[in-house]
Amino acid sequence: MLKVTSVTKSFDGDKTFAVDSVSFQLEKGKNYAVVGESGSGKTTLTRLIAGLEKPSSGEIELNEELVNSDTSFIAPEKRKVGMVFQDYALFPHLSVFENIAYGLDKGLHKNDRVTEVLGLVGLQGFEKRYPHQLSGGQQQRVALARAIAPKPSLLILDEPFSNLDASLRNELRNELFSIIKKANTTTIFVTHDTEDALAVADEVLVLRNGKLLQKGDTKSLYYQPATEYVASLFGEVLCLENALLKQFGCSEQNKVYIRKESLKINQSVDFTAKATVLNKKFMGANYELELQIGENTLLLKKNQLFEGTAVSIGFDKAATLEFN
Numbered sequence: 020m021l022k023v024t025s026v027t028k029s030f031d032g033d034k035t036f037a038v039d040s041v042s043f044q045l046e047k048g049k050n051y052a053v054v055g056e057s058g059s060g061k062t063t064l065t066r067l068i069a070g071l072e073k074p075s076s077g078e079i080e081l082n083e084e085l086v087n088s089d090t091s092f093i094a095p096e097k098r099k100v101g102m103v104f105q106d107y108a109l110f111p112h113l114s115v116f117e118n119i120a121y122g123l124d125k126g127l128h129k130n131d132r133v134t135e136v137l138g139l140v141g142l143q144g145f146e147k148r149y150p151h152q153l154s155g156g157q158q159q160r161v162a163l164a165r166a167i168a169p170k171p172s173l174l175i176l177d178e179p180f181s182n183l184d185a186s187l188r189n190e191l192r193n194e195l196f197s198i199i200k201k202a203n204t205t206t207i208f209v210t211h212d213t214e215d216a217l218a219v220a221d222e223v224l225v226l227r228n229g230k231l232l233q234k235g236d237t238k239s240l241y242y243q244p245a246t247e248y249v250a251s252l253f254g255e256v257l258c259l260e261n262a263l264l265k266q267f268g269c270s271e272q273n274k275v276y277i278r279k280e281s282l283k284i285n286q287s288v289d290f291t292a293k294a295t296v297l298n299k300k301f302m303g304a305n306y307e308l309e310l311q312i313g314e315n316t317l318l319l320k321k322n323q324l325f326e327g328t329a330v331s332i333g334f335d336k337a338a339t340l341e342f343n
């Protein structure tokens with residue numbers, strides 16, 4: 020339903036390449052997350068798709084219509100793309116009803132559709148309230164209701180939870196995505212939080228310096244990251260080298276990358292080393308263990324406290340990460 024081909028967007032006379040030769044395709048009805056650190060080009064990419072920016076070069080096809088090319092440009096309001104932003108962007112002087120009805124075509128039965136989407140986001144009875152009379156989470160649900168009311172073919176959510184506190188955030192995230200699933204819209208969810216991305220997306224796109232590093236389903240990104248950078252976005256990665264690797268009896272390679280959580284204690288695995296527990300700290304859900312392996316020390320979180328100070332630590336061959 021969306022095809023992006025060699026799209027580049029530069030600013031300041033080609034000094035900044037916010038989006039750099041990016042190509043990918045999205046399928047109808049799936050949830051996609053775009054992740055990357057600050058300045059990686061996430062917002063610019065989605066603004067190009069929505070028609071709020073024009074690409075410097077490349078083509079964008081939406082629902083089999085060329086919306087951007089050297090010779091064509093379809094205006095944002097004609098693209099059927101809904102957007103939800105971090106700051107909700109509700110009109111403060113309009114009621115909840117008016118905010119949602121604002122973008123609806125005159126021909127539509129506005130009242131029915133507003134009632135329907137308010138039901139979907141669980142805010143029946145809030146029609147007459149104004150944005151300042153709502154909590155942050157409620158405002159974000161109104162923003163979602165407004166975005167889905169015109170039945171967009173693509174919904175873009177740009178960091179929609181960053182203004183909310185952690186507990187509300189997870190709750191609202193799961194709630195919004197169950198609403199989105201029901202509405203059966205294709206979604207692009209922009210976030211710098213990879214945990215959010217893994218929680219809700221079918222597929223993830225990783226951007227860095229305007230380039231698309233990898234696109235794939237959440238498991239393949241986690242277990243087969245293309246680069247060390249992609250791997251490290253989804254959890255701490257250890258690089259075992261030389262002397263340390265020898266401690267594990269792993270001498271075939273001179274470098275092994277592994278996720279920290281793949282290290283097992285006192286278990287039968289392919290490669291093991293002797294370790295001394297220097298320190299054990301209670302951290303609530305976990306214990307933080309300070310381990311010494313040969314000359315090296317390592318901090319590891321485990322939800323179990325191990326007896327004594329001598330343990331074996333190890334990993335399975337299958338848990339090692341291989342990069343392109």
Ligand SMILES: Nc1ncnc2c1ncn2[C@@H]1O[C@H](COP(=O)(O)OP(=O)(O)OP(=O)(O)O)[C@@H](O)[C@H]1O
Pocket residue numbers: 030031035036037055056057058059060061062063064211
């Ligand atoms: N209008 C603009 N003029 C000049 N440079 C811009 C403009 N918009 C974005 N940029 C630059 O393009 C790059 C990508 O910015 P963008 O906002 O797309 O990144 P982002 O990944 O969304 O970042 P964040 O997570 O901080 O929102 C940055 O280097 C930014 O400074």
